[in-house]
Amino acid sequence: MLAKLARYFATPGQLRQSGVLGMNQRNLRCIGSYNPRKLFPLVDDKLQTKLLAEDYQLAIPRLLAVIRSQMDVKRFERFLPSGQGFAIKPAKGSGGKGILIILETRGDYYRKASGQWVSRQKVERHLSNLISGLYSLGGNPDVAIIETLIENAPEFNDFTYKGVPDIRIIVYRGYPVMAMMRLSTQASDGKANLHQGAIGVGIDLASGHAVQAVQHDRPVKEHPDTGKNLNELKISDWRSMLLLASRCYDMTGLGYLGADLVLDARQGALLLELNARPGLAIQLANTAGLNPRLEALDQWTRRIKGPEQPSEDRVAAAQQLFARDTPEISVCVDQPHHVE
Template identity: 35%
Template sequence: MIDLLRRIGKNRKTVLGLNERYLEYIRPYNLSPAIEIADDKVLTKEVLSAQEIPVPETIAVINSYEDLNKIDFDSFPSSFVLKPVHGVRGGGVEIIYNRDKNGEWILSRGRRIDLEDIKAQCRDIIDGRYSLHQEKDTVLVEERIKSHKAFRYYAYKGTPDIRVIVFNNIPVIGMLRLPTEQSDGRANLDLGAIGAGIDMAVGKTTTAIYGKSGLIEKTPGYNLPISGLKIPYWTKILRYSIEASKASGLGFATVDFLIDKEKGPMIVELNARPGMSIQLANQVGLRARLKKAGGIKVKTVEKGIRLAKDLFGGEIEEGIEALSGKNVIGIYENIEVQGINGEIYKGKAKIDTGADSTSIDRNIAIKLGYEDIINKFEEIEIPDEYTRKQGIELMNKFRDELVPKYELLEDVNLIHSSHGMSLRPYVKINLVLDNVDFETKATVFDRSKLTYPVIVGRKSLTKFLVDPAKKKNII
């Protein structure tokens, strides 16, 4: 009992409560001009884009009915987001995914709306239906952020967001918020989203909480372990969060990011009143971190990034990953190969440092859209037996002949293996391994009699370190 009290007494000093948050941090570090910027989404975007910090592209700002009449919705891209500038709890946000032949817009769950519906929605927002106390509001039309592949199996419907708190130009704590079925695709902890703490050194998730119900380890949907998920563009996220804090003048700020699968991280919101649940997601007190960050003079953004990584990271596989900047993977890993026809192959692969290059099974390659090349190759008549010299000649001949013809064909190579010599095509593939997405070369041949339809070889592993002791849940 006494031990318990002593423990609480010690830990108490690490946690930041609402009283101290307001008196010691919000009041002194966030002055009203800065708060004004954060509270107005349109102003936030202006200030950030002026500093070349990426924000979702504004398509239109609609202030009044007159504005609405002047707007030509046909000139919009087929996918966009409507939102009230002063919306409360995500109310009134409408995500438009596409437009069909009849000119109707497609919403989630396949609902369709026409021009009149969209205008009615805009009028509702202007009338303040979604703003606090029904005050007049403004419609913000933005590009839709397409969720990054890294989160595909982790987020239900919506787009996960990443929240970083910056103090004294140092990112001090971070959280990944994953929408769930319960939160209906919204990344709001109060509504039942998942909040996962982030190791600041490597940008990987640590512990996580599920809504208000406490710690969880696996996602409710796919039952995947939440810990260890690598957030893409982590260093960029740290950089932009520091720059945003500087640009807005908020000394103690929450910076919210979405990650677009093509454009990378973008700031969607600044908040002058950081929430305290982030401490629970990380299972770490924020006060101790703020005290650590407080006394340091941070002159450059680079230094801020370095300090964030050095001071507030190192929970998972610290050392190797942080030092080498490389991901540590095991011998068997889940991989994804993205086909040129939109098909995706998912499965386990052997990480084979004994093999020179990656190879994938012929049948899989066909499914992924490489049929043309494979057929072409199989049409070629190759003598049953040839010497090494002849083999090289053949290789050079086909290389000169075929590589310029097929964009996806990278190379033709003569392979010596236990089956003897053979000529094999090398194709360009998109591989996702340990959440890292990269382009690499792979040979294609019939592996149907082998245990692994895909092996990943040395040439594709330059960004990784292989640890044979590391085991993962392989689907």
């Protein structure tokens, strides 16, 4: 991670001085200290996460079906609303692998988020491969989750290409510490996946405004497919997003997690999934290191007396501490230093 950041922004020494959190430090300081391994199945299995979120009355996309066997694969359409779209996800997948978004059905043909039409046979093959473990962690047998589609909020229509953007919020000890919106592109096949070419936009915790945007780890100013100025992006229902992310700490007991959310046009903020080992590219999108924020929260929590703060107070504290108009060390430098 440090090498990737250094390639475009600064030398490794400058990055450490600027407070960039590296992979080893994340594993030891955050995951090892605050994420008991016995709790990992709550987030590694998306089906468990959905069922747990229902118990905690957290807003999530409606579950249409769970495909567990080849017999279920052959009759998967029986579980779906006629003619409507749906999303297929592996319960134990990672990195966006195995997710298939269908916007429309016509007979035995299905239109993907990219606009491409695929046959029923291809959808069945995808489901069959999924439950066989092709996309799961460790290649173990899996189950397919079929959910209702998210209806993109109109405010994001020009910021994304044939897909719904999602928001990754890092939560530390119950406090939101950093956020990023991921925008789909033609290169990412309409998926909000950074590894496949989606855009990461850093978001100011206080206001919900865009801070900076990157694609393939390089700064960008406009969406490559729509031409929209990414600096104009603002999330209107931002506080609801932060509250939902903060409550995921209460639900799981994980002290360091990544909450992936969406803003639905009709239902508002919804929880998609959780990650007990969230990646670190979010620092690139925000041009800021995570370490100063983690240290600030450690100091903040030491001053709190009595019972643990509720999610509303944790969100208010985070917005006050990490507003972008307050001084903060940036990892971006004027002249890139290329490191071999």
